[in-house]
Amino acid sequence: MSDLEEFRAEVRAWLEDNCPEEMRQPLASDAEHVWGGRRWQFSSEAQRVWFERMVAKGWTAPAWPVEYGGGGMSADEHDVFKAEMKRINARSPVSNFGFWMLGPALLKFGSEEQKRKHLPEIARGEIRWCQGYSEPNAGSDLASLKTSAEIDGDHFVVNGRKIWTSYADRADKMFCLVRTDPDAKKQAGISFILLDMDTPGVSTRPIQLISGESPFCETFFDDVRVPRANLVGEMNQGWTIAKYLLTHERDNIGGEPPGLLKGRDLAQMALQAVGADDQGRLDDPMLRSDIARLEIDAMAFRALVEQTRAKAEAGEGMGARSAMLKYYGTELNKRRYNLMMDAMGGLGLEWESEQTGGGRYAREWLRSKGNSIEGGTSEIMLGIISSAVLELPKG
Amino acid sequence: MILNEEQQMLADLSERLFADKASVDTLRAIRGGSLGADYDTDLWQAMVESGLTGILVPEAHGGMDFGLVSAGLVARETGRRLALTPFLSTAVLGAIAIGRAGNAEQHKQWLGPIAEGALIVALAVDESGKHRPERVAAGATAEGDAFVLGGEKTLVVDGPNADLFVVSALHDGKPALFAVDAADAGVTVEAVTSVDTRSMANVRFDNASAQRLDAEDDALDDVLNAGRAMLAMELVGLSRAVFERTLAYLSERKQFGMRIGAFQALQHRAAHLSVEIEISEAMAFQALAAFDAGVADASQQILAAKARAADTARLAAAEGVQMHGGMGMTDEFDIGFFMKRARVASELLGDANFCAERFARARGY
Numbered sequence: 148m149s150d151l152e153e154f155r156a157e158v159r160a161w162l163e164d165n166c167p168e169e170m171r172q173p174l175a176s177d178a179e180h181v182w183g184g185r186r187w188q189f190s191s192e193a194q195r196v197w198f199e200r201m202v203a204k205g206w207t208a209p210a211w212p213v214e215y216g217g218g219g220m221s222a223d224e225h226d227v228f229k230a231e232m233k234r235i236n237a238r239s240p241v242s243n244f245g246f247w248m249l250g251p252a253l254l255k256f257g258s259e260e261q262k263r264k265h266l267p268e269i270a271r272g273e274i275r276w277c278q279g280y281s282e283p284n285a286g287s288d289l290a291s292l293k294t295s296a297e298i299d300g301d302h303f304v305v306n307g308r309k310i311w312t313s314y315a316d317r318a319d320k321m322f323c324l325v326r327t328d329p330d331a332k333k334q335a336g337i338s339f340i341l342l343d344m345d346t347p348g349v350s351t352r353p354i355q356l357i358s359g360e361s362p363f364c365e366t367f368f369d370d371v372r373v374p375r376a377n378l379v380g381e382m383n384q385g386w387t388i389a390k391y392l393l394t395h396e397r398d399n400i401g402g403e404p405p406g407l408l409k410g411r412d413l414a415q416m417a418l419q420a421v422g423a424d425d426q427g428r429l430d431d432p433m434l435r436s437d438i439a440r441l442e443i444d445a446m447a448f449r450a451l452v453e454q455t456r457a458k459a460e461a462g463e464g465m466g467a468r469s470a471m472l473k474y475y476g477t478e479l480n481k482r483r484y485n486l487m488m489d490a491m492g493g494l495g496l497e498w499e500s501e502q503t504g505g506g507r508y509a510r511e512w513l514r515s516k517g518n519s520i521e522g523g524t525s526e527i528m529l530g531i532i533s534s535a536v537l538e539l540p541k542g
Numbered sequence: 543m544i545l546n547e548e549q550q551m552l553a554d555l556s557e558r559l560f561a562d563k564a565s566v567d568t569l570r571a572i573r574g575g576s577l578g579a580d581y582d583t584d585l586w587q588a589m590v591e592s593g594l595t596g597i598l599v600p601e602a603h604g605g606m607d608f609g610l611v612s613a614g615l616v617a618r619e620t621g622r623r624l625a626l627t628p629f630l631s632t633a634v635l636g637a638i639a640i641g642r643a644g645n646a647e648q649h650k651q652w653l654g655p656i657a658e659g660a661l662i663v664a665l666a667v668d669e670s671g672k673h674r675p676e677r678v679a680a681g682a683t684a685e686g687d688a689f690v691l692g693g694e695k696t697l698v699v700d701g702p703n704a705d706l707f708v709v710s711a712l713h714d715g716k717p718a719l720f721a722v723d724a725a726d727a728g729v730t731v732e733a734v735t736s737v738d739t740r741s742m743a744n745v746r747f748d749n750a751s752a753q754r755l756d757a758e759d760d761a762l763d764d765v766l767n768a769g770r771a772m773l774a775m776e777l778v779g780l781s782r783a784v785f786e787r788t789l790a791y792l793s794e795r796k797q798f799g800m801r802i803g804a805f806q807a808l809q810h811r812a813a814h815l816s817v818e819i820e821i822s823e824a825m826a827f828q829a830l831a832a833f834d835a836g837v838a839d840a841s842q843q844i845l846a847a848k849a850r851a852a853d854t855a856r857l858a859a860a861e862g863v864q865m866h867g868g869m870g871m872t873d874e875f876d877i878g879f880f881m882k883r884a885r886v887a888s889e890l891l892g893d894a895n896f897c898a899e900r901f902a903r904a905r906g907y
């Protein structure tokens with residue numbers, strides 16, 4: 148048996164023994180997602196047990212080095228691990244912006260001290276992070292952000308306002324883009340800092356989404372004192388880190404659909420909701436055709452994702468290709484939710500009802516609209532492809 | 543997927559060969575009748591010499607015995623350069639039909655000549671203008687050791703040049719594959735030139751003598767899937783070529799005092815198209831590899847690949863014409879040839895609607 152196959156056998160056996168049955172079922176609602184953090188409350192015993200066992204193994208961040216609290220897996224081992232998790236439909240034991248976004252950025256740009264402090268805290272699910280990028284006047288044009296950080300002794304003093312900060316009211320810490328040189332060209336005056344949401348002067352105000360939920364906030368900074376040791380990378384070099392982190396965010400948003408449709412077959416849902424004709428075909432030929440086209444595009448998109456991964460592992464680098472994946476993956480996801488609504492008919496219209504778990508269909512459909520906005524809009528992705536991949540002339 | 547060393551070599555070889563030998567000018571010469579042949583005979587000869595005609599033929603019969611991924615690399619180049627040869631009909635459909643469905647005797651009789659470029663084979667399956675392989679009225683009856691075959695076939699690619707037809711016909715109420723010599727007295731070939739300057743045929747069989755190819759039951763499915771996979775790769779190559787030309791034009795043509803590629807309306811459409819092409823190519827490669835590996839859902843993957851590649855190529859060609867403005871509409875400019883080939887290659891062996899419908903059926907809805 149090759150080393151990799153031995154590894155597979157070990158992982159499989161361990162997962163079989165340690166993943167509780169309840170943690171092998173699709174999430175019944177978004178509320179069952181484990182975000183972790185100082186104030187986290189588990190909603191079931193199985194959730195807690197699964198979380199603790201995985202943390203103890205370092206498998207919450209399987210590919211991070213062991214010295215930073217990760218599982219130390221190679222790329223191949225990580226693939227095996229993911230396949231084995233998928234095989235039993237194991238839920239993610241914990242995940243938040245620390246895992247998808249900050250972790251990779253710290254691994255690349257953080258000081259040794261920062262890595263040793265923050266990465267294990269993330270891996271152990273102790274700290275929940277949020278992302279302070281967007282501002283009222285700096286969305287797509289992120290580099291025009293104005294939140295300022297002035298140096299005062301050993302501290303930065305931060306003033307300004309962020310918006311659309313997902314889960315700011317529930318997060319423990321924020322990675323934040325601030326302007327540290329107001330006179331430089333806009334990209335050149337930005338720094339990347341880490342701050343604790345409990346610091347005096349930080350306040351948040353939840354904003355309700357069209358889905359009726361309020362996962363994001365406006366965040367205010369009023370003379371917030373942040374230790375200078377919390378600067379990641381060099382002063383005024385934050386834009387490079389910000390962009391690197393965005394490619395990780397985009398890969399995540401462009402990936403497999405979350406929520407209701409995760410691990411569920413849209414065509415089977417439609418067959419159940421709409422019914423079949425006398426030949427067993429979905430009894431709505433136009434919807435059937437749309438679903439087939441969607442599934443074909445989804446299969447083809449996965450082929451590109453896998454090819455891109457394989458090339459990245461072979462050292463070809465992702466670069467601007469993550470914009471391609473983000474663009475197509477999110478547009479695909481919106482299409483998928485539209486078709487789900489077409490298939491569900493009346494059930495999809497319910498907002499407050501027990502049988503839909505409080506209007507899950509409608510709420511998740513509405514939430515999916517944000518996919519092509521968050522992390523850089525589809526239009527911005529097309530712009531990146533035009534300039535960085537196709538090298539078209541500038542206007 | 544990432545190409546292995548052998549495949550990479552083949553990719554390089556075919557890229558060089560086609561860059562060197564194939565051109566739209568030849569296509570124009572064929573159309574104008576000045577070449578004196580209805581396919582690119584020089585290129586075909588060069589393909590024979592580099593072994594490409596035997597790419598799917600077993601080594602025992604003088605071939606290279608590579609898989610569909612390798613054949614696809616050649617097909618991609620034929621799309622990029624609009625190469626006009628009987629590669630699909632003979633080296634792919636013919637070689638696979640005889641290889642999978644023929645017996646040892648038949649292998650010996652035909653596979654060697656395919657590899658040597660001494661035999662042109664045409665697949666005669668369709669009986670109506672839309673690809674419906676299961677709609678078969680042609681029939682064959684046993685006469686001693688041999689068979690006699692009757693029926694009419696259409697959309698027979700390379701029919702006018704064929705030495706041998708592989709024909710689907712009913713025997714005892716069940717569909718099977720037969721081989722019919724084109725020189726047989728019972729064979730009548732009516733040549734048709736298609737919009738892409740290729741030779742197709744309507745073929746009538748009246749008591750033509752036939753040999754049965756019956757080693758494997760589902761051989762026809764394999765043959766058709768291999769053909770669809772090749773067409774998908776050809777369409778991917780074609781999309782890339784049109785897109786390269788269009789990108790070059792966007793960076794060169796000026797209006798309103800700037801290069802038209804600076805207009806965001808065009809940039810976003812070009813960017814979208816580039817993503818479509820990447821995705822269709824990744825799908826096609828994955829499907830070909832699945833076929834080679836005998837993966838259970840390989841046929842679904844091939845249907846997906848063909849459907850997508852067809853839509854992508856037609857989008858690439860349509861955007862190509864539009865973004866070239868009036869120039870794109872002229873016969874003098876090459877892009878129209880790509881649009882015509884995209885139309886034909888999309889239709890052959892099942893258009894995108896056909897493929898999507900079969901895909902849905904295979905997935906149980």
Ligand SMILES: Cc1cc2nc3c(=O)[nH]c(=O)nc-3n(C[C@H](O)[C@H](O)[C@H](O)COP(=O)(O)OP(=O)(O)OC[C@H]3O[C@@H](n4cnc5c(N)ncnc54)[C@H](O)[C@@H]3O)c2cc1C
Pocket residue numbers: 277278279280281282283285286287288310311312313314363517518520521522523524525526527530
């Ligand atoms: C669900 C959700 C969660 C989010 N979470 C976070 C978070 O946690 N942290 C955070 O910092 N931010 C977050 N965001 C903010 C997100 O990053 C911004 O909304 C996004 O970057 C767009 O900025 P904007 O809203 O200001 O829109 P604008 O930039 O004002 O865009 C408006 C429209 O104009 C288009 N447009 C803008 N510029 C161009 C151009 N150059 N060419 C063509 N079209 C253009 C856009 O594509 C869009 O359609 C979140 C957003 C959503 C929807």
